[in-house]
Amino acid sequence: MKYKNLGLLIKSFLTCYRGEWDSICKGCGACCYQKNETDEGVxxxxxxxxxxxxxxxxxQCTVYENRFKIxxxxxRLGARHAxxxxxxxxxxxxxxxxxxxx
Ligand code: SF4
Ligand code: SF4
Known part of the structure; x- marks a missing residue:
């Protein structure tokens, strides 16, 4: 796996510039479903x-503002996940x- 735009990643995430980081999300909701693993590790x-x-x-998340409490x-999806x-x-x-x- 190779990576790109790491300057943006560092600027957006490590400096906690949340607006820019959050704007990268397309709001598809795919990460809000359960994750499973097959016997083969997939x-x-x-x-x-x-x-x-x-x-x-x-x-859309119905509790977005308080999602981590509720x-x-x-x-939070962070640089490691990205x-x-x-x-x-x-x-x-x-x-x-x-x-x-x-
Ligand atoms: S998978 Fe999650 S983080 Fe990625 S674009 Fe969709 S909602 Fe946003
Ligand atoms: S609380 Fe909201 S943002 Fe968090 S996983 Fe559930 S739907 Fe997604």
Whole structure:
């Protein structure tokens, strides 16, 4: 796996410039579904199992402002996920922005 736009990643995330970092998200909601792993170690998104707080019609979080308090399974998507999380779909804004396939 190769990477790109690492300057933007550092500027946006490590300096906590949240607006720019958050704007990379396309709001598809794909990361708000349960992740499972096959016996072969392949991690995939189970689109039959959305988070309780995801509006699956709009793909919007219904508790966005308080999501980390309300949902114990919710965590901020950070630089590590953007670069390495195997379960993010290829059309995720962070994958498209920061990963470059060989
Ligand atoms: S999968 Fe990526 S683009 Fe889609 S909602 Fe999650 S972070 Fe945003
Ligand atoms: S609580 Fe977190 S995982 Fe659940 S819908 Fe909201 S942002 Fe997604």
């Amino acid at each position: 991690i995939y998104i189970d689109f039959n199992s959305p988070c309780t707080y995801l509006d699956t019609y709009t793909n 949902c114990k399974d919710c965590s 670069l390495f999380a195997r379960w993010l779909p290829p059309d995720c804004g962070y994958v498209e922005t920061f990963r470059k396939e060989p």
